[in-house]
Amino acid sequence: xxxxxxxYAPVLAIVVAGVGLVASIFAANRLLAPRRQSxxxxxxxxxxxxxxxxxxxxxxxxxxxxxYLYVIFAVDAVFLFPWATVFAGLGWTVVGEMxxxxxxxxxxxxxxWRKGVLTWT
Amino acid sequence: xxxxxxxVLRVLVVIAAFLVxxxxxxxxxxxxxAHMQSRVGPMYAGGFHGWAQLVADGVKFAQKEDxxxxxxxxxxxxxxxxxxxxxxxxxxxxxxxxxGLVGQDLDLGLFFVLAVMSVGVLGSxxxxxxxxxxxxxxxxxxxxxxxxxxELPFVLAAVSPAMAAGTLSLTGIVEAWQWWWLLWQLPAMxxxxxxxxxxxxxxxxxxxxxxxxxxxGPYTEYTGLRFALFLLAEYAGIVLLxxxxxxxxxxxxxxxxxxxxxxxxxxxxxGVVAFVVIWARVAYPRLREDQLQSLAWKVLVPVAxxxxxxxxxxxxx
Numbered sequence: 001x002x003x004x005x006x007x008y009a010p011v012l013a014i015v016v017a018g019v020g021l022v023a024s025i026f027a028a029n030r031l032l033a034p035r036r037q038s039x040x041x042x043x044x045x046x047x048x049x050x051x052x053x054x055x056x057x058x059x060x061x062x063x064x065x066x067x068y069l070y071v072i073f074a075v076d077a078v079f080l081f082p083w084a085t086v087f088a089g090l091g092w093t094v095v096g097e098m099x100x101x102x103x104x105x106x107x108x109x110x111x112x113w114r115k116g117v118l119t120w121t
Numbered sequence: 122x123x124x125x126x127x128x129v130l131r132v133l134v135v136i137a138a139f140l141v142x143x144x145x146x147x148x149x150x151x152x153x154x155a156h157m158q159s160r161v162g163p164m165y166a167g168g169f170h171g172w173a174q175l176v177a178d179g180v181k182f183a184q185k186e187d188x189x190x191x192x193x194x195x196x197x198x199x200x201x202x203x204x205x206x207x208x209x210x211x212x213x214x215x216x217x218x219x220x221g222l223v224g225q226d227l228d229l230g231l232f233f234v235l236a237v238m239s240v241g242v243l244g245s246x247x248x249x250x251x252x253x254x255x256x257x258x259x260x261x262x263x264x265x266x267x268x269x270x271x272e273l274p275f276v277l278a279a280v281s282p283a284m285a286a287g288t289l290s291l292t293g294i295v296e297a298w299q300w301w302w303l304l305w306q307l308p309a310m311x312x313x314x315x316x317x318x319x320x321x322x323x324x325x326x327x328x329x330x331x332x333x334x335x336x337x338g339p340y341t342e343y344t345g346l347r348f349a350l351f352l353l354a355e356y357a358g359i360v361l362l363x364x365x366x367x368x369x370x371x372x373x374x375x376x377x378x379x380x381x382x383x384x385x386x387x388x389x390x391x392g393v394v395a396f397v398v399i400w401a402r403v404a405y406p407r408l409r410e411d412q413l414q415s416l417a418w419k420v421l422v423p424v425a426x427x428x429x430x431x432x433x434x435x436x437x438x
Contacts, residue, residue, distance in 0.1 A: 007225060007226075007227060007228070008225070008227070009128055009225075010128050010131055010132060010214055010224055010225040011211065011214055011225060011227075011233075013128055013129070013132045014132050014135060014136070014210060014211055014213075014214050014224070015207070015211055017132050017136060018136075018207045018210045018211065019203075019207070021136065021210075022203045022206065022207065022350070025183075025346065025350070026346065028183055029183055029185075029187060029345065029346040030187070032183055032184045033183075033184055033185055033186050033187055033345065033346075034184075034186050035186060035187075036186070037188070039191070041188060042188065042189070042190055042191040043190070043191065044190050044191075044192045044193075044252075044253060044254050044342070045190075045254060045256075045336070045341055045342060046254070046255065046256075047336070051192075051254075051255075054192065054253065056250075056253060056258065057255055057258065059258070059259065059262070061262060061266075066266060066269050066270055066414060066418075067269055069269075069418070070269035070270070070272070070273060073273045073422075074272070074273070077273065077276045077277060077280070080276075080277070080280050080429075081231075081232050081280065081283070081289060084280050084283045084284040084287075084289070085283070085287055085288055085289055086287075087284070087433065087436070087437065088284075088287050088436045088437055089287075091437065092437060095433050095434075095437055098433075099430075099433075102426065102429070106426060109418070109422065113418070113419065118414065118415055118418050118419060119411075119415070
């Protein structure tokens with residue numbers, strides 16, 4: 001293992017060590033903890049009364065529109081990182097390009113704002 | 122051979138920091154909150170001002186029965202706490218404490234930490250879905266919504282110091298840092314910190330885990346050790362957010378006598394930010410879901426975009 005990816009060796013090591021750590025914690029728990037299960041204990045909690053219906057209930061998600069907004073901006077954020085390291089050397093042209101790109105997205109946010117998407121209905 | 126010994130040593134130090142620092146923050150929270158609310162907090166465990174309270178809690182958690190509800194999605198339910206905790210451990214690797222004093226100085230450090238941190242939220246989402254509990258499902262949905270709203274200003278604000286320094290390496294950012302960045306990057310710092318609080322679901326952004334209305338949301342069905350891992354993840358997240366704020370915006374190890382005491386500066390700055398995190402919990406009431414969303418989209422995102430424009434102009438000119 002050498003070259004660029006060698007610098008990620010400690011990352012790999014810590015992932016392995018972390019998985020081992022969590023596994024040993026659970027193993028210790030298995031050894032130390034009592035185990036007396038009953039149907040009542042395994043019942044889904046619903047403030048002390050018997051659960052009605054199942055847990056995966058249908059709910060009205062008022063904020064699903066935010067997901068669309070997020071996806072639009074997330075694309076832009078990924079693009080920003082490589083750009084951030086080089087733009088200072090490349091000058092105003094590159095800045096203008098990024099401004100146009102972010103400008104488009106910002107107009108999208110403004111549109112959503114004006115349309116009342118960001119207000120509770 | 123020597124290389125491998127060094128890697129193992131670094132990993133061990135990172136794990137030790139990961140296990141100790143969150144407990145320190147937790148104990149500080151117990152005591153600071155107590156005194157802000159005119160209580161004394163834990164006093165008994167360990168003898169001196171209850172210093173061993175969290176150790177005692179840990180021992181208690183390890184002995185508790187592991188209950189998985191019959192209705193739950195078993196595998197996902199059991200994996201969720203590990204998924205919530207491990208990303209924070211991995212992210213610790215890239216945080217520099219002093220010059221060269223870092224688990225591993227990655228040239229993509231900032232990007233790496235942000236990417237890994239957002240995996241942690243998946244753990245709570247998994248818990249929320251797999252519990253098959255109505256409170257948990259609601260909490261999970263709220264977490265998803267909060268994540269989407271606040272990830273954006275969080276990332277945009279984090280890009281700003283990277284743009285100013287011209288590198289994504291966290292060590293490089295600290296080395297490029299100048300004292301006047303405190304003013305120049307102030308809006309980004311505030312946005313980063315507030316959005317970070319929201320990502321960690323800390324009060325006043327604890328709507329998804331609101332204990333008084335949806336009984337701790339995604340963690341309702343969790344008991345014993347698995348619940349403890351979720352708590353540990355929260356405190357590890359506080360340490361990570363504080364350390365990132367210190368490294369990106371407060372100059373990391375820069376300060377008087379940085380040659381000898383640089384590492385101490387990073388730890389002190391991290392500690393101060395962590396204290397503000399605790400303070401915010403006591404000082405502010407919980408935000409409603411629509412207030413959460415409008416704060417993110419109508420205040421933080423525009424401020425972060427304005428900061429990006431300012432940083433760009435100053436950096437190029």
